[in-house]
Amino acid sequence: MNIQRILQVDSVTKVYGKGPNKTEALRGISFDVLNGEFLGIMGASGSGKTTLLNCIATMIKPTSGKILLKQNDVAMFKGGQLADYRGKEIGYLFQEFELLDNMTARENIILPLSLHGMTGRQAEGELEALARRLDIEDVLDKFPSQLSGGQKQRVAAARAMISNPSIVLADEPTGSLDSKNSKVLMDKLAAINKEQQKTIVMVTHDANAASYCSRILFIQDGRLFHELRRDLENERQESFYERIVTVMAQLGGGSANVL
Numbered sequence: 001m002n003i004q005r006i007l008q009v010d011s012v013t014k015v016y017g018k019g020p021n022k023t024e025a026l027r028g029i030s031f032d033v034l035n036g037e038f039l040g041i042m043g044a045s046g047s048g049k050t051t052l053l054n055c056i057a058t059m060i061k062p063t064s065g066k067i068l069l070k071q072n073d074v075a076m077f078k079g080g081q082l083a084d085y086r087g088k089e090i091g092y093l094f095q096e097f098e099l100l101d102n103m104t105a106r107e108n109i110i111l112p113l114s115l116h117g118m119t120g121r122q123a124e125g126e127l128e129a130l131a132r133r134l135d136i137e138d139v140l141d142k143f144p145s146q147l148s149g150g151q152k153q154r155v156a157a158a159r160a161m162i163s164n165p166s167i168v169l170a171d172e173p174t175g176s177l178d179s180k181n182s183k184v185l186m187d188k189l190a191a192i193n194k195e196q197q198k199t200i201v202m203v204t205h206d207a208n209a210a211s212y213c214s215r216i217l218f219i220q221d222g223r224l225f226h227e228l229r230r231d232l233e234n235e236r237q238e239s240f241y242e243r244i245v246t247v248m249a250q251l252g253g254g255s256a257n258v259l
């Protein structure tokens with residue numbers, strides 16, 4: 001496996017508001033993401049997970065600290081570079097899909113490409129391969145209102161990956177899905193991660209979804225609390241799931257100092 005660091009998060013803090021309204025959402029978080037990793041981020045509601053992903057995506061600015069993608073400080077990107085970073089280097093998958101209702105699945109998926117000047121024919125080739133991987137070939141000409149939640153999320157996943165981004169960021173991607181559709185989505189994301197070495201950073205509440213990851217960071221009150229690694233060859237997913245549930249119980253019980 002290529003162990004190149006693709007993303008470095010270095011002492012990142014984020015403070016929202018001022019005075020009595022001040023919230024310290026991130027209190028100094030540092031970690032690296034390796035190329036090809038499937039990293040999970042878990043933590044209670046309000047622990048700072050979305051803030052962290054949004055900092056990485058440059059949707060918000062950290063109060064202090066640095067985020068480097070392939071050795072480049074993302075805070076230094078301006079103009080076209082920043083647009084390229086957001087549009088091509090990062091793919092974002094949201095809990096609520098965020099598809100445009102008046103466009104077909106196909107149009108939703110290729111929208112990021114049209115915004116970045118890729119030609120129709122190139123786009124079609126990419127789209128076909130992705131649609132096959134995500135099992136949405138049959139719904140490409142339907143509108144979001146005609147799709148199930150699971151299909152919508154797989155269309156959204158195709159949109160997040162169509163520009164072949166260096167990293168896919170996913171914020172609770174199974175949060176609006178039933179368990180069957182969650183499993184279908186996770187199986188597909190895991191296959192894409194494995195076969196294409198696509199780097200994925202996924203925030204989740206769901207121990208089942210997290211058990212597909214190769215490593216999990218647990219955050220509590222804006223700080224790193226614990227880390228679990230799975231040896232993909234030697235540890236079964238069921239056993240990793242059990243370890244995840246154990247840490248979640250410790251997080252929930254507020255016994256942060258036992259680990």
Ligand SMILES: Nc1ncnc2c1ncn2[C@@H]1O[C@H](COP(=O)(O)OP(=O)(O)O)[C@@H](O)[C@H]1O
Binds near residue numbers: 025045
């Ligand atoms: N735009 C904002 N303005 C003020 N406070 C915010 C904002 N976004 C998030 N917060 C606060 O920051 C903390 C972390 O939120 P968030 O990153 O959304 O956590 P999570 O995704 O883990 O639920 C919470 O206390 C939340 O209320």
Ligand SMILES: [Mg+2]
Binds near residue numbers: 049171
């Ligand atoms: Mg969140």
